[in-house]
Amino acid sequence: MDTNSKDKPGLWQIFAVFAKIGGFTIGGGYAMIPLIEAEMRRRDWIPEEELPDIVVLAQSAPGILAVNMAIYTGNRLRGLKGSIAATIGAVLPSFVAILLIAMVFTSFKDNPVVQRIFQGVRPVAVGLIVVPAITMARRSGLYWWTLLLMAATLFAVAFLKFSPVYIILIVLVGAVALSCVQEARRR
Amino acid sequence: MELILQLFATFFVMGLVNFGGGGAMLSLIQTEVVTRHAWISEAQFTDIVAISQTTPGPVGINCATYVGYEVGGIAGSAAATLALILPSLLVFFVIMHFYARWHRTRAWSSAMGALRPVVAGLIGAAALVLMFHLGFGERGLECSVLRENFPDWKSWLLCGGAVAASLAFKVNPILLILIGAVAGFFLY
Numbered sequence: 298m299d300t301n302s303k304d305k306p307g308l309w310q311i312f313a314v315f316a317k318i319g320g321f322t323i324g325g326g327y328a329m330i331p332l333i334e335a336e337m338r339r340r341d342w343i344p345e346e347e348l349p350d351i352v353v354l355a356q357s358a359p360g361i362l363a364v365n366m367a368i369y370t371g372n373r374l375r376g377l378k379g380s381i382a383a384t385i386g387a388v389l390p391s392f393v394a395i396l397l398i399a400m401v402f403t404s405f406k407d408n409p410v411v412q413r414i415f416q417g418v419r420p421v422a423v424g425l426i427v428v429p430a431i432t433m434a435r436r437s438g439l440y441w442w443t444l445l446l447m448a449a450t451l452f453a454v455a456f457l458k459f460s461p462v463y464i465i466l467i468v469l470v471g472a473v474a475l476s477c478v479q480e481a482r483r484r
Numbered sequence: 485m486e487l488i489l490q491l492f493a494t495f496f497v498m499g500l501v502n503f504g505g506g507g508a509m510l511s512l513i514q515t516e517v518v519t520r521h522a523w524i525s526e527a528q529f530t531d532i533v534a535i536s537q538t539t540p541g542p543v544g545i546n547c548a549t550y551v552g553y554e555v556g557g558i559a560g561s562a563a564a565t566l567a568l569i570l571p572s573l574l575v576f577f578v579i580m581h582f583y584a585r586w587h588r589t590r591a592w593s594s595a596m597g598a599l600r601p602v603v604a605g606l607i608g609a610a611a612l613v614l615m616f617h618l619g620f621g622e623r624g625l626e627c628s629v630l631r632e633n634f635p636d637w638k639s640w641l642l643c644g645g646a647v648a649a650s651l652a653f654k655v656n657p658i659l660l661i662l663i664g665a666v667a668g669f670f671l672y
Contacts, residue, residue, distance in 0.1 A: 319540070319542075320540050323540050323541075327505070354587070357592075358575055359500055359501060359502055359503055359572070359575060360568070360569070360572035361502070361545055361568060362505060362506075363541075363545070364542065364569050368576050369576070384569060384573070387541075387542075388542075388569060391539060391540055391542065392549050394539055395541070395546050396549060396553060398535060399554070400553075402531075403554075413671075415534070415665075415668065416671075417639075417642060418531070418664040418665050419527065419634075420640065420646070422531075422537070422661065423634075423643055424646030424647045425646060425660065425661070426510060426610055426611040427611045429505075429506075429507030429607050432651075433507065433604035436600060437597075437604055442601075444601070446605065447602070447604050447608070449605070450601070450604075450605025450606055451605040454515060454605070454613075455612045455613055456625070458515075458619065461511065461515050462497055462498075462516075464602060465503065466501065468598050469595050471598070472591075473595045475594070476590055476591040476595070
């Protein structure tokens with residue numbers, strides 16, 4: 298802590314800031330990053346140069362990006378209590394909103410107009426899953442081994458009904474082991 | 485109660501192994517909840533995805549809350565949401581000191597690089613399964629269109645249009661879903 302550090306923000310304040318961010322961003326984690334950065338900057342809670350580190354760490358840890366961002370930012374502000382306050386703030390508004398929608402939608406689901414609307418919405422929703430598959434495939438680069446991994450995963454999950462959980466764990470362990478072996482050979 | 489515990493365990497594992505953002509989360513939820521446990525149907529899941537993408541908040545959390553509600557009511561939605569968040573908190577406070585140093589190592593970054601094509605395959609599989617019934621039966625490879633999501637050629641046009649509009653013109657997904665809703669009202 299430097300000498301002119303301000304008082305730490307209160308837990309309620311942290312909760313409120315993240316509830317505001319969580320309640321007004323549609324689209325999830327990536328849409329939240331600039332908002333979190335802007336709030337931290339505006340309130341002078343976290344020095345500018347520390348913000349990229351938080352984003353990198355949040356992206357490389359498992360789980361939901363928005364939750365990780367809340368945990369790391371909250372922790373930086375007030376430790377464990379801060380991270381819990383921030384996480385609850387980021388999640389609570391959408392939890393309540395979805396719960397209300399789910400309750401209402403369940404009773405309107407069989408309404409013919411609602412059914413017509415969702416008949417049009419469904420193919421679009423499927424299309425919006427095709428898009429990140431294409432973007433992610435492009436980002437992973439088109440080499441023989443990436444294409445092989447991609448095709449093998451697709452086949453194993455879509456046709457053979459393998460659980461992705463095992464595939465992720467196997468690739469994770471395999472890649473770490475492989476690069477450790479390479480490292481050892483280099484020495 | 486057993487169902488709630490199953491929900492909790494299922495979503496906890498997903499929170500632990502998801503390294504691929506919202507899209508990967510959706511594919512995990514789909515394979516576990518629709519394919520493996522058959523708690524909800526493909527069409528139901530597609531509706532939930534659409535609603536999750538148009539409601540504020542992280543898509544993965546929204547989807548978990550909704551699926552939890554469909555499977556186990558309010559208790560189910562709380563269990564699924566909490567279970568998805570908990571691993572992140574645990575990872576942070578249990579292994580963070582170790583992880584903060586380790587995630588910059590060559591081994592870990594190569595593992596993340598290797599996961600990228602896997603995640604692409606996972607999301608692609610999720611999209612395929614929402615389009616077709618796929619699998620191996622007595623007569624070998626079986627494949628038929630999922631009629632609940634794609635009843636006719638108009639629905640394929642809507643899907644293709646959404647993909648093209650999103651990739652080529654970066655049209656906002658919420659706007660695309662709203663267009664789908666209006667189109668559905670007039671076409672069906």
